[in-house]
Amino acid sequence: MVSELRARTLTWAEADPARHPFAMDADAARELTGHVEPLLPGADVGPADRWEWLATVTEFLVGRYGRWACGWNWSVGEGDTDGGIVEAWCCAHDSMTAPDETAPLVVEGLRQWRGWLEDLAQRFTDLAPPDTTLAAVDRRHWERACTRLVTVVADRTHAESGWYGHCTQVLGWFLACHGIDEDRAREIVENAVGGRFGSWIAPDTAVVDEVSTRFAGGVGGSR
Template sequence: MAYNPLLSPRNLTWDDVDPRRHPFDAAEAAEAVRALAPARRTPLRPAGHAGNSDIIRWSHGPGWDWADEMTLAMVERWGRWTVGWRWAPDEGDYDGGPVGAWCCTRDSISATDPEETLDRIAEALCEWREWLEDTADRFDHYPLDRMPAEDRQDAWERATVRLVTQVVDRTGGGSGWYGHCRQVLVWFLTRWGVAEETAREQVEKAIDGRFLSWTAPGRTLVDDVAERLATSLEADS
């Protein structure tokens, strides 16, 4: 397995994923996935128990390489936003994501039917896209570019609480969930004109290492993160 940082969903920016910038027709996804070149050589996972050491090695080698080929083909077809199709909750191919249809190469590549694998990929791609569209809609509930200055801090706070809560719900608050949570908050800030570097710095300072794997944050902590973030943003504006 050769890790390619360009294929990691953790590195996606809002410009990369903003659904308004990247057309996609979910109704055509299953057919379009099957038309991608790697789909014609969809592998079968070796037979046997998924915990077998030979299967684990295969999933980290040929299985992973083929999944990367699928991702690269999707990027060429639809854009870089598609790399999130493998971002499963907990300890999947990528840790702490919002996509339930795909787990990992070991468990999601079928041992008996290539069509089953391709169905999972199309479902995962559509699930990821739906999450991005829902996220964009949530951002639009807080039109900060048209909001009076005296209302902005309250809006930052309310938006942060809502976004953190929704990421926790979607990821189950499992392993590494906070990585996507930080990312969504940065996306929100950049969506409304905060510079990328500033957004990252302010989100990191507000969270301050207090979000943990396998632990959903309590409301007091979420409120404090929201207040810190909103206060720092207003101070910089």
């Protein structure tokens, strides 16, 4: 699948709910389900062909709602893409059955992904630095923010396969949300995490503290 359809490559500008209005009540969910169902193959389609149909659904959702919607199937553990938070969908291999059974899973996956983005946006607001220059913010503020974000991502992903990829993305999103250039934010996070997290295991307190300290040091050096 091309990078434009992979949630791993989303920037915060693309994912930020404030920039991309979205509402999904029961009526809207039924309507969307009706649009998705004709895009899906029959239950007898071979596993290798399901990826093509998966891309078709993702392209439709992205065209309708914006690129943020490509995360609808970023499921927990070893799904279509490792290390996400969506629990309604597993993967094209196991979740695609009859169209009338599969379409509601797509819609629920989208709702779960959007809910997560909205949760993150609120957390980013709650963890916002004081109204001063970033370099002047007490490093303990950045340490606390990093610790809380790592903890919540580990929880939502169940720290399963590849969870740390989304964790580093969320830390970068947090910095970008608060005015740090995307490339600089990526550098700060890479230097802070640097292989300290692994699949199938939530980081212990000592590791999180180390990462948070390095994270704060990197932000403190930003201008």
